Amino acid sequence: GIQVEQSPPDLILQEGANSTLRCNFSDSVNNLQWFHQNPWGQLINLFYIPSGTKQNGRLSATTVATERYSLLYISSSQTTDSGVYFCAVSDAGAGSYQLTFGKGTKLSVIP
């Protein structure tokens, strides 16, 4: 099946700093989503981005499908950005909507 690798696994930032999270995937995808998981376990949708670039406030994401990677940018980080960020993809050839998740990047933003 499709493989998803996220880097870095852990990231500690000073409040106000910028960061880039990376997601590599091993095959063609028809879905790529970025999520933020809060301490209570809720997965919050950040971006639906199988290709192209999107921005939402301090967050932006870019997916280069032909090179099989996606990047999530966080600018001017805040303590509320802390948590685990997941990249998840659907294999274009799988015939179902199943998402395969990476292991996540644990972000800690300190004041």
Place this chain on the structure above:
Amino acid sequence: DAGVTQSPTHLIKTRGQHVTLRCSPISGHKSVSWYQQVLGQGPQFIFQYYEKEERGRGNFPDRFSARQFPNYSSELNVNALLLGDSALYLCASSTGLAGEFGSNEQFFGPGTRLTVL
């Protein structure tokens, strides 16, 4: 608008028991998927249902089963519980409309945290 809802929020069972978890999708969404997330890992796909039919199944034993009802809500059943079934169980919904852009974007509920003793 209401998001995906799941019940119960928490559940404690003992080994060998059976459990039923419930999920209601976002209004208008016809596809429901189930995921298991153990501590420290990303969610793992269990099942996907669309229009009451199973469309995908992950690498889980036959102790796991699911179904979708005419109102598109869904149940996940787990028989003969093992300690290793302790996890957060997540339900996700999507529109599922073939050919529609974004129809496979999934929205997750808050999860059911299952503890098996």
